[in-house]
Amino acid sequence: MILASLVQPSFGLIFWMTLTFLTLLFILAKFAWKPILRGLKDRERSIEDALNEAKRARDEVAGMKASNEELMREAREERELLLKEARDIRDREIAAAKDKAKAEADAMINRARAEIINEKNAAITEMKNQVAELSLLVAERLLKDKLGDTSAQHALVEKVMKEADLTRS
Numbered sequence: 001m002i003l004a005s006l007v008q009p010s011f012g013l014i015f016w017m018t019l020t021f022l023t024l025l026f027i028l029a030k031f032a033w034k035p036i037l038r039g040l041k042d043r044e045r046s047i048e049d050a051l052n053e054a055k056r057a058r059d060e061v062a063g064m065k066a067s068n069e070e071l072m073r074e075a076r077e078e079r080e081l082l083l084k085e086a087r088d089i090r091d092r093e094i095a096a097a098k099d100k101a102k103a104e105a106d107a108m109i110n111r112a113r114a115e116i117i118n119e120k121n122a123a124i125t126e127m128k129n130q131v132a133e134l135s136l137l138v139a140e141r142l143l144k145d146k147l148g149d150t151s152a153q154h155a156l157v158e159k160v161m162k163e164a165d166l167t168r169s
Contacts, residue, residue: 147153
């Protein structure tokens, strides 16, 4: 029975429970609901702002990534251009050095040829002079041997005179 009386609510209990509930509901509505709802709206707004900020940051990072890729592409192109220019300069310098070396070698060869020709001409001239000297020496000795006595000299003079008369006539 005790259990049964606890299960059956009396009118007074229901009245006071309803009055307490309505009072609590009024107090909550008057003082707590607005700040709680405002807090929830503020929280919702801050979360939304944070999401928007994150989206903006993500877009900004994507933009920065694209600009970084563009900068990297430009840097690569500039590096390739500088390398090409360096290769061209190197090739021009090598070609100029080759041309200069060829010109110097040709000049040295031409000088050497001219010097060889001069030496050859000097040697030929010297040889001619030596041959002339030897010829004169041989002729002198031959004449001394053939014309060593006076009768041979007189015979030669007469022979030359006869030939001179023949050529004049």
